[in-house]
Amino acid sequence: MSEYAVRVNDVSKAFLIGLKESRKETLGAELISWFRSPVKNFNNLKRLNTFEHSEESDDFFWALRNVSFDLKHGETLGIIGDNGAGKSTLLKIISRITNPTLGYAEVFGRASSLLEVGTGFNNELTGRENVYLNGAILGMTKSEINKKFDEIVAFSGVEKFIDTQIKKYSSGMKIRLAFSVASNIETELMIIDEVLSIGDTEFRKKSLSKMIQIAKSGTAIILVSHNMLPIQSMCKNTMHLEHGRIVNYGKTNEVVSSYLGNLNKDKTSQTWTLESSPSSESIKITKAEVLPVLNVPVIRAGDPFEFRFEFYNLIENEYDINITFHLSDEYENLVFIGSTALTGKKFNVSKGYISANCRIPANLLNHGKFTISKLFVLKGFENVIYDHSDLLVFEITGDVEYSPGKSGKIDGLLKPKLEWELTAGNN
Amino acid sequence: MKDRAVQKFVIESKKGRSILNFRELFLYKDLLYFFVLRDITVLYKQTILGILWAILNPMFQMVVFSVIFGKLAAIPSDGIPYPIFTFSGILPFNYFSQSLSNASMSLVSTTGIFTKIYFPRILIPLTPILSKLADFLIAFLILIGMMFFYDIIPTVNVVFLPMLIFLMILTSMGIGMWLSSLAIQYRDVKFAIGFITSLLLYSAPVVFPASLIAEKAGYTVYLLYGLYPMAGVIEGFRASLLGRTPMPWDLILIGSISSVIIFFSGAYYFKRTERIFADVA
Numbered sequence: 276m277s278e279y280a281v282r283v284n285d286v287s288k289a290f291l292i293g294l295k296e297s298r299k300e301t302l303g304a305e306l307i308s309w310f311r312s313p314v315k316n317f318n319n320l321k322r323l324n325t326f327e328h329s330e331e332s333d334d335f336f337w338a339l340r341n342v343s344f345d346l347k348h349g350e351t352l353g354i355i356g357d358n359g360a361g362k363s364t365l366l367k368i369i370s371r372i373t374n375p376t377l378g379y380a381e382v383f384g385r386a387s388s389l390l391e392v393g394t395g396f397n398n399e400l401t402g403r404e405n406v407y408l409n410g411a412i413l414g415m416t417k418s419e420i421n422k423k424f425d426e427i428v429a430f431s432g433v434e435k436f437i438d439t440q441i442k443k444y445s446s447g448m449k450i451r452l453a454f455s456v457a458s459n460i461e462t463e464l465m466i467i468d469e470v471l472s473i474g475d476t477e478f479r480k481k482s483l484s485k486m487i488q489i490a491k492s493g494t495a496i497i498l499v500s501h502n503m504l505p506i507q508s509m510c511k512n513t514m515h516l517e518h519g520r521i522v523n524y525g526k527t528n529e530v531v532s533s534y535l536g537n538l539n540k541d542k543t544s545q546t547w548t549l550e551s552s553p554s555s556e557s558i559k560i561t562k563a564e565v566l567p568v569l570n571v572p573v574i575r576a577g578d579p580f581e582f583r584f585e586f587y588n589l590i591e592n593e594y595d596i597n598i599t600f601h602l603s604d605e606y607e608n609l610v611f612i613g614s615t616a617l618t619g620k621k622f623n624v625s626k627g628y629i630s631a632n633c634r635i636p637a638n639l640l641n642h643g644k645f646t647i648s649k650l651f652v653l654k655g656f657e658n659v660i661y662d663h664s665d666l667l668v669f670e671i672t673g674d675v676e677y678s679p680g681k682s683g684k685i686d687g688l689l690k691p692k693l694e695w696e697l698t699a700g701n702n
Numbered sequence: 703m704k705d706r707a708v709q710k711f712v713i714e715s716k717k718g719r720s721i722l723n724f725r726e727l728f729l730y731k732d733l734l735y736f737f738v739l740r741d742i743t744v745l746y747k748q749t750i751l752g753i754l755w756a757i758l759n760p761m762f763q764m765v766v767f768s769v770i771f772g773k774l775a776a777i778p779s780d781g782i783p784y785p786i787f788t789f790s791g792i793l794p795f796n797y798f799s800q801s802l803s804n805a806s807m808s809l810v811s812t813t814g815i816f817t818k819i820y821f822p823r824i825l826i827p828l829t830p831i832l833s834k835l836a837d838f839l840i841a842f843l844i845l846i847g848m849m850f851f852y853d854i855i856p857t858v859n860v861v862f863l864p865m866l867i868f869l870m871i872l873t874s875m876g877i878g879m880w881l882s883s884l885a886i887q888y889r890d891v892k893f894a895i896g897f898i899t900s901l902l903l904y905s906a907p908v909v910f911p912a913s914l915i916a917e918k919a920g921y922t923v924y925l926l927y928g929l930y931p932m933a934g935v936i937e938g939f940r941a942s943l944l945g946r947t948p949m950p951w952d953l954i955l956i957g958s959i960s961s962v963i964i965f966f967s968g969a970y971y972f973k974r975t976e977r978i979f980a981d982v983a
Contacts, residue, residue: 277710290981320888320982371713371820373980379714386711394818397740399747408740411733412819 277383280464280495281346281369286378287519288339288364338364339375340519348384348463351496353510353527355503355534361519362499363468366390369497370466384463387413389470393453398442402433402452405441409456423459430485431455451478458485465489468499483508503531503606535605535644542668549587557660558652559587561628565647565669568634573672576690579637582613582667586629586652590660593625597653600633600666605644610688616656638692641685644670715977726822734825734832741833756840760796764789771909780911782946786848790944791908791936793845794870797838798906798932799899801871804830805878806895809886813983823976824969827882831875849943859942859949866938869954873931873961879968883975887982906932911940912953928956931964 308315339361346352354362367373368380370388395412396405406427410420420427428434431452433444441449454470467486483505490496490509500506506513506527513530515523523530544564552559562585567574574580584598599614613633615622646668652661727734746752764785771777772784779787805827809816812826849856881898885891907915912933916924927933934957937950 317888367817367980368713371711372817374713374715374977376715379712382711382713384709388819391818395815397744399744400740404740404743408736411736412815412821414821415732417732417735 278347279345279381279383280348280350281344281380281382281497283342283344283365283369283380284378286339286342286365286368286375286380287337288361288368288373289335289337289376291335337519339368341378342516342519342521343378344514344521344524346464346495346497348495349493350512351490351498351510353506353513353531354497354499354516355501355506355513355531356516359518360516362516363390364519365516366466366468366497366499382464385414386464386466387457387460387462388466388468389413389457390466390468392450392457392470396441396449396453399440401440402428402437402444406437406452406456409453410460413457413460414462415460419461427452427455427459430459430481447475447478454478454482458482458489462494464495464497466497469501503535507531541644541670542666545666552587553663555661557588557590557654559589560650560661560663561585561587563647563650563663563666565667574669576640576642576671577638577692580635582633582635582647584631584633584650586631586661588624588626588629590654591626593623594654595621596624596629597622597651597656598631599649599651599653600647601649603646603648604688605646607646607648608688609648610640610645639689640671641687641690642671644668723822727824730821730825733821734828737825737829738833741829742836745833753840756837757844760789760792760841761844763792763796767792767909777910778914780913780940780947782940782944783852786845786852786854786944787911787940788909789845789848790940791906793838793841794866794935794939795903795906795908795932796841797834798870798874798935799902800837801831801834801874802877802881802902803895803899804834805874806881806885806891808878809882809979809983810889810892813886817980817983823979824879824972827878827972828875831871831878835871845943854944856943857941857945859945862938862949863942866935866942866954869931869958869961870935872965873935873957876961876964876966876968879972880964883972883979886979887975902932905930907936911947912937912950913947925952925956928953929960931957931961933957 342361342365344352354365356362364373366388367390368375369382370386370390371382372388372390393409395409397408400408406424407417407420410423410427411417415423428437431448431454433448433452436444436448441452444452457470486496486498486505487509496509498506498510510527512525513527514521515530515534523533543566544562546562546564547553547560549559549561552561562583564583565574566581566583568579568581571578582600588596597614597616599612599616601612602610604610613635615631647666648664650661650663650666651659654660746755749755751758767788768785772779772788777784808826808830809823816823816826881891881895885895912924912927915927934950934953934955937947938954941947941949
């Protein structure tokens, strides 16, 4: 048996994109072009076959360009990148769904691809019938499904409804059943696209740990996800694709943080004039910034810091304003919500400038990158008059010694300095 | 399972070499079984009459044809009572047209599956070709019932019936492979399939005997007519089961040749184009 599970050798894939069509000036010309269009349509449709011509052309779009990598048995590879980077195309080539325009890929052993859960599920069939059908589509034989059947049903948690037509299932039940089938295939290579981000939180956890277990059992796994969590918890190596090319390949942590680093460049201060402000009819944002309270150049864990928001309020009548923001970490987990509504106070405003300061106490957040992922301004408690996404990005760096000679990152989102009392040695 | 473990697949831009990969088909035989089973189970779900439709449909057709073509137009029927004459044509033809049109649209209607997972694409048009045999067998029971009714005993030529059925399946599959791979690239097929099937119906010897063609247009035209494989199949059904006419070996032989050509050219075209299915779907 080969030591490799997959070898991808200089693979490129072209797609044809529509070019702008020439517009006819007269009705006569338009009519003629209608009758001539079958010929043109035929040529266009024929050109969809990108294997016949490999020359460079304007209307070729290279979804993948010169991609090469190897994956050994038992290894796990994550693939990350923005939408349209070519991740799915690469998976489709390795899954044998589509062929590369240039280059080749070799797959050693049986591969199963989960580009979608529940492929081929038929609503008219019962859960049981669908397990067999879907299992067969994924490449299992009847006897293999027989052997695995009880395990599949138990994992899905739909035992009671297994002989019910799945059109009567809730969408969550369908997904759970589908994932259970998919994750019980025994193959040498598993190709997974985004399917770990399905179902409720409970099931997501369950499926992630199932995948980790599969990875440990020696199955080579290629995983594509926009969510960094499964990639970081499963994959040793990660590849970053951009515009069809590999731009970074290596240890998962390094690739992921450089990818995310490029994604959120620090943005600690933003200002707008009244004209350029991206705001609503009711209120205009003029400034947003984050800054340390103490006289230091950076925000350090252990230091207090402040958010400052400035608005110009256009509403004539007085009202109670409510300003709320979401603070997220670099993996887009919500850390906390800060809101004037949580203070129990009323903030009455009238037309004109408003300045809002929010102080984050010392010894609260851990090191890392944080984002004001959302900012809402409400009139009263329900009426959103302004919202803004990804307003500020900043990093908590530097270090304050939490014990003499000790500093640096510890696990967890927060790094609070808690009140401790210890009683000892009374007896 | 173990023998698959060492199997190596190369995914490249080259065209497939063999016309039909039987080894691979064998590996996926269970999937084919489940596909066919699905088609059969799903077909009459949520209907009141259920499987009765497989009986009612050809019965209605027989009644309509008997009234219009048998009574009103008084088309000759080789001395066979018109209802059973036309039914022995409706039986193979319905299988042919239904399996054919389902197979033709099969790729277009399953893009959600084959753009997400690999399995031999040939299974997709093959599924309706096999699943429609269920309806065929049910309708066959009516023919047997009618033979009792009309007191008709099949001839010894009935031993050739499996061969005729095979010829019928081969033809459906051949055209199905052609049209399905054309349809996924050019959706024109979707619009054309309606008149293609009615053209095939009226050119098949369903409402008239093939002998009528020999009589009106001469033997050469009759032989050319044999190029349409269903001509030999339907006349063969009649000759072997009803026994009023001799086995039309001339039609069957010509039909077999054209059927084999349709089948292998279809398989070749399908194989040649299958690597772009996922891209154009």
